[in-house]
Amino acid sequence: MGYKAKFRVWRGDAGTGALQDYEVEVNEGEVVLDVLHRLQATQANDLALRWNCKAGKCGSCSMEINGRPRLGCMTRMSVFSPSETLTITPMRTFPVIRDLVTDVSFNYEKARQIPSFTPDASVKPGEFRMMQQDVNRSQEFRKCIECYLCQNTCHVIRDHAENEAAFAGPRFLMRVAELEMHPADTADRRDIAQEDFGLGYCNITKCCTEVCPEHIKITDNALIPMKERVAGRKYDPLVWLGSKISRRPKSEGTPVAVRPAAKDAT
Amino acid sequence: MSSDGSSDNIERYSFDVVVIGAGGSGLRAAIEARARGKKTAIISKSLFGKAHTVMAEGGAAAAMGNANPRDNWQVHFRDTMRGGKFLNNPRMAELHAKEAPDRVWELEAWGALFDRTAEGKISQRNFGGHEYPRLAHVGDRTGLEMIRTLQQRVVALQQQDAASLGDPDAMIRVFAETTITRLVKDSSGRIAGAFGYIRDTGRFVVFEAPAVVLATGGIGRTFKVTSNSWEYSGDGHALALLAGASLLNMEFVQFHPTGMIWPPSVRGILVTESVRGDGGVLRNSEGKRFMFDYVPDVFRDQYAETEEEADRWYTDPDNNRRPPELLPRDEVARSINSEIKAGRSSPHGGVFLDVSSRLPAEEIMRRLPSMHHQFKELADVDITAEPMEIGPTCHYVMGGVEVDPDTGASSVPGLFAAGEVSGGMHGSNRLGGNSLSDLLVFGKRAGDGAADYVDSVSASRPAADEAELTDALAEAIAPLSRTDGENPYTVHAELQQTMNDLVGLIRRAPEVKQALTELEKFKERAAHVAVAGGRAYNPGWHYALDLRNMLLVAECVALAALEREESRGGHTRDDFPAMSPEWRKVNLVLSLSGEKLELRRKPLPPIRPDLLALFERSELKKYMTDEELADLPASEPAGPASESASESESGSASESESKEKGH
Numbered sequence: 001m002g003y004k005a006k007f008r009v010w011r012g013d014a015g016t017g018a019l020q021d022y023e024v025e026v027n028e029g030e031v032v033l034d035v036l037h038r039l040q041a042t043q044a045n046d047l048a049l050r051w052n053c054k055a056g057k058c059g060s061c062s063m064e065i066n067g068r069p070r071l072g073c074m075t076r077m078s079v080f081s082p083s084e085t086l087t088i089t090p091m092r093t094f095p096v097i098r099d100l101v102t103d104v105s106f107n108y109e110k111a112r113q114i115p116s117f118t119p120d121a122s123v124k125p126g127e128f129r130m131m132q133q134d135v136n137r138s139q140e141f142r143k144c145i146e147c148y149l150c151q152n153t154c155h156v157i158r159d160h161a162e163n164e165a166a167f168a169g170p171r172f173l174m175r176v177a178e179l180e181m182h183p184a185d186t187a188d189r190r191d192i193a194q195e196d197f198g199l200g201y202c203n204i205t206k207c208c209t210e211v212c213p214e215h216i217k218i219t220d221n222a223l224i225p226m227k228e229r230v231a232g233r234k235y236d237p238l239v240w241l242g243s244k245i246s247r248r249p250k251s252e253g254t255p256v257a258v259r260p261a262a263k264d265a266t
Numbered sequence: 267m268s269s270d271g272s273s274d275n276i277e278r279y280s281f282d283v284v285v286i287g288a289g290g291s292g293l294r295a296a297i298e299a300r301a302r303g304k305k306t307a308i309i310s311k312s313l314f315g316k317a318h319t320v321m322a323e324g325g326a327a328a329a330m331g332n333a334n335p336r337d338n339w340q341v342h343f344r345d346t347m348r349g350g351k352f353l354n355n356p357r358m359a360e361l362h363a364k365e366a367p368d369r370v371w372e373l374e375a376w377g378a379l380f381d382r383t384a385e386g387k388i389s390q391r392n393f394g395g396h397e398y399p400r401l402a403h404v405g406d407r408t409g410l411e412m413i414r415t416l417q418q419r420v421v422a423l424q425q426q427d428a429a430s431l432g433d434p435d436a437m438i439r440v441f442a443e444t445t446i447t448r449l450v451k452d453s454s455g456r457i458a459g460a461f462g463y464i465r466d467t468g469r470f471v472v473f474e475a476p477a478v479v480l481a482t483g484g485i486g487r488t489f490k491v492t493s494n495s496w497e498y499s500g501d502g503h504a505l506a507l508l509a510g511a512s513l514l515n516m517e518f519v520q521f522h523p524t525g526m527i528w529p530p531s532v533r534g535i536l537v538t539e540s541v542r543g544d545g546g547v548l549r550n551s552e553g554k555r556f557m558f559d560y561v562p563d564v565f566r567d568q569y570a571e572t573e574e575e576a577d578r579w580y581t582d583p584d585n586n587r588r589p590p591e592l593l594p595r596d597e598v599a600r601s602i603n604s605e606i607k608a609g610r611s612s613p614h615g616g617v618f619l620d621v622s623s624r625l626p627a628e629e630i631m632r633r634l635p636s637m638h639h640q641f642k643e644l645a646d647v648d649i650t651a652e653p654m655e656i657g658p659t660c661h662y663v664m665g666g667v668e669v670d671p672d673t674g675a676s677s678v679p680g681l682f683a684a685g686e687v688s689g690g691m692h693g694s695n696r697l698g699g700n701s702l703s704d705l706l707v708f709g710k711r712a713g714d715g716a717a718d719y720v721d722s723v724s725a726s727r728p729a730a731d732e733a734e735l736t737d738a739l740a741e742a743i744a745p746l747s748r749t750d751g752e753n754p755y756t757v758h759a760e761l762q763q764t765m766n767d768l769v770g771l772i773r774r775a776p777e778v779k780q781a782l783t784e785l786e787k788f789k790e791r792a793a794h795v796a797v798a799g800g801r802a803y804n805p806g807w808h809y810a811l812d813l814r815n816m817l818l819v820a821e822c823v824a825l826a827a828l829e830r831e832e833s834r835g836g837h838t839r840d841d842f843p844a845m846s847p848e849w850r851k852v853n854l855v856l857s858l859s860g861e862k863l864e865l866r867r868k869p870l871p872p873i874r875p876d877l878l879a880l881f882e883r884s885e886l887k888k889y890m891t892d893e894e895l896a897d898l899p900a901s902e903p904a905g906p907a908s909e910s911a912s913e914s915e916s917g918s919a920s921e922s923e924s925k926e927k928g929h
């Protein structure tokens with residue numbers, strides 16, 4: 001049942017680029033990544049793209065397929081009709097390095113700013129006791145494969161690079177929530193969620209949840225509960241009013257935040 | 267950007283310890299080196315957090331005794347030696363079994379969230395070859411949990427360094443998407459650093475350091491049907507050889523029994539062994555659970571003979587023997603192969619793996635979520651309702667850099683190795699779950715070993731030989747300067763096919779010889795591949811450079827496979843089907859002499875008497891020569907360890923009656 005599919009692939013680097021047309025053979029059961037690999041092996045040896053596992057486990061092959069953020073290795077060709085032209089572009093929110101490869105260092109910088117797991121220092125390794133029902137929630141968030149598709153999709157930073165400094169994005173707000181809900185973690189991360197990582201910017205549109213290949217309920221299970229926790233903390237009506245009005249509260253007086261000098265990840 | 271060949275164009279960094287690889291072993295090594303106060307670099311071909319370890323599914327084996335209190339390091343040691351068919355480096359198997367629990371608990375203290383037992387401890391699951399439920403796990407995404415925890419631990423340390431030293435990169439710095447192509451040495455032959463290129467720009471870089479830890483993983487990309495990613499081009503194996511170190515037992519390549527086979531594009535992708543650990547069974551086209559027909563003599567006493575007994579084992583493991591689906595991987599892979607050859611295969615040429623008739627749907631969804639997802643998305647198969655079709659896939663290499671068990675040191679001063687790239691620990695066959703624990707145990711040890719070594723040379727740090735750098739640079743640029751050569755992708759695809767066909771699961775001397783002839787031709791072709799484009803993120807160029815490593819490794823596998831005239835673990839010779847006690851005593855060691863690979867036989871390190879005493883004499887008889895047995899102390903084993911030994915192997919009295927396999 002092989003056929004020739006029409007692919008328009010974005011080729012270029014940080015400076016310039018354009019969509020380029022290709023015709024590539026497709027065989028039964030293949031995914032978009034297979035076809036891109038065939039393109040690379042036969043017509044465009046230097047086509048830059050990332051992949052590792054080809055099984056939806058590593059989060060490397062994020063791209064936009066007909067404008068939709070997806071994993072190339074988990075998008076089957078059979079969902080498209082053979083006559084359709086597939087347009088393959090790099091993730092839009094991140095700067096292009098080459099072709100489908102983008103500079104995702106923003107995400108690594110945000111990851112480095114979140115205060116790490118802080119267990120009770122008196123509990124020795126091997127002595128942790130946690131019940132399954134208490135770890136379920138954080139385990140859901142730890143399914144994250146760091147594909148950054150949610151980061152790429154969230155309207156707060158998609159086409160709004162100016163918000164990047166103040167907003168960590170769904171993946172990393174979820175990381176804050178994961179630690180907040182971790183049964184063995186002792187730190188209180190509610191203030192910094194709001195003030196350093198920009199939880200207030202999120203207006204719960206759920207676009208991040210929709211693109212998550214791990215089907216993590218980012219908005220419902222991480223972001224909204226986090227907002228509720230923050231609101232509980234902030235119930236002092238004056239504080240609450242203040243944060244409503246300014247939308248972006250000042251980040252002064254948040255002693256627990258970790259602010260390592262953000263460095264370029266090479 | 268020009269392809270300027272002068273070494274002035276090399277970016278230079280200086281570290282105490284350079285760890286090549288950001289998988290479980292590399293990260294654990296780096297964390298240890300940093301803990302020892304060494305300025306450490308972590309280098310990886312892909313992005314931080316994407317290393318192959320992320321793909322591990324089933325779990326990490328550690329005798330914590332949470333699921334069955336009778337488990338302990340001695341039992342784990344025994345299982346590991348049996349799995350490896352007694353060809354393991356016994357000291358490594360011992361250290362691994364003893365230290366794995368602490369390494370797993372440590373992960374928990376760094377934030378890992380394993381699945382829990384009813385008392386809130388780390389839950390442990392059954393796996394092939396492990397006597398008790400032993401694998402700490404998180405559903406079927408244990409590798410992800412492990413790599414994320416270690417990655418986040420590195421971040422935590424960087425935060426500490428930012429606070430105390432003002433720079434998060436002060437003590438531990440990650441260089442992602444950077445590929446090492448050569449190790450460099452000083453004039454006296456000590457390691458002086460590592461040379462490579464940064465993928466996104468194509469800039470060349472040298473990391474000068476007295477100690478380098480190889481943690482580069484495996485070689486699966488040399489074979490066509492594999493569960494491994496593009497990263498597994500055997501780089502560390504080749505870098506070690508080129509630097510003068512030796513490789514051990516490269517003939518032992520693990521073919522995992524259960525890889526996906528349909529559709530063709532997913533062929534080789536792993537189906538975790540947890541499917542069988544949790545009750546899944548193998549059937550042929552006649553619907554028969556064929557594994558009962560394939561229990562080898564050495565394992566006869568530990569495995570059930572009837573379906574009824576096998577099924578009772580899941581709920582009452584103390585009074586029943588294990589299902590034969592949980593035999594070590596090499597046995598299961600060969601059995602599947604025999605069924606296929608005998609014409610009892612599933613529609614697409616594999617066999618059936620069925621969990622749908624064994625567990626309720628919601629239980630399958632809870633225990634095997636990513637398998638469900640994988641089959642649904644990639645093959646349109648609902649594993650809660652129908653069987654999967656599976657077949658063997660190249661999965662893991664037991665062979666690797668010959669190292670000192672305690673420190674991970676290779677024979678080259680300053681060069682260390684840990685994880686899949688190192689050899690010895692798993693003997694001729696690795697048990698499932700023993701890799702993740704191996705990464706932690708020996709990653710830590712290699713980090714320590716490297717730190718000690720750095721201390722020992724602090725008075726005379728090696729300086730990289732500039733001539734070596736110039737050569738490394740010339741070698742790396744070469745494929746870009748050729749214009750009319752062959753496409754590297756074509757050479758690679760044909761190499762994979764050749765290795766699959768001629769040095770795969772079942773081997774025969776004429777075929778392996780043919781492979782060696784073919785490899786000579788591939789070398790010739792690889793030397794002339796040409797790539798278009800520049801140096802910035804150019805996969806064609808990366809492929810061309812990886813070819814050298816894959817070819818070197820392929821030749822090692824073929825040479826050792828031809829030499830070892832017996833069948834054992836991950837090495838099956840059709841023309842020598844039996845396991846030979848004489849060969850058990852032999853390690854095959856490969857090293858480079860100029861351009862040529864040299865193969866040597868070397869005696870296996872002896873098993874210490876106290877470790878030997880963990881086994882019944884009747885079991886050792888199946889593996890050892892008469893002379894070795896004559897040297898054994900006559901007395902029956904004593905002590906607490908042997909108590910659990912005789913308890914758990916209540917059938918061992920009859921072992922002496924079971925037939926010996928001939929040579």
Ligand SMILES: Cc1cc2nc3c(=O)[nH]c(=O)nc-3n(C[C@H](O)[C@H](O)[C@H](O)COP(=O)(O)OP(=O)(O)OC[C@H]3O[C@@H](n4cnc5c(N)ncnc54)[C@H](O)[C@@H]3O)c2cc1C
Nearest residue numbers: 287288289291311318319324325446483685686699701702
């Ligand atoms: C699908 C699958 C499932 C598995 N499941 C299990 C399981 O359940 N339990 C278990 O115990 N084992 C399992 N294994 C095996 C186990 O995952 C691997 O053996 C193990 O993760 C290897 O870890 P490592 O630290 O040696 O290297 P890896 O995690 O493979 O990392 C290698 C690192 O080296 C880097 N590297 C390689 N070459 C270079 C170079 N030239 N320059 C710079 N960097 C380089 C790579 O970029 C990568 O960062 C599984 C394997 C697979 C494929």
Ligand code: SF4
Nearest residue numbers: 154202204205206208
């Ligand atoms: S729910 Fe919040 S984080 Fe998610 S896409 Fe919408 S605004 Fe962004």
Ligand code: SF4
Nearest residue numbers: 144145147148150212
């Ligand atoms: S939360 Fe989902 S979409 Fe976002 S990075 Fe993780 S896996 Fe990707």
Ligand code: FES
Nearest residue numbers: 053054059061073
């Ligand atoms: S290649 Fe790993 S998620 Fe697609």
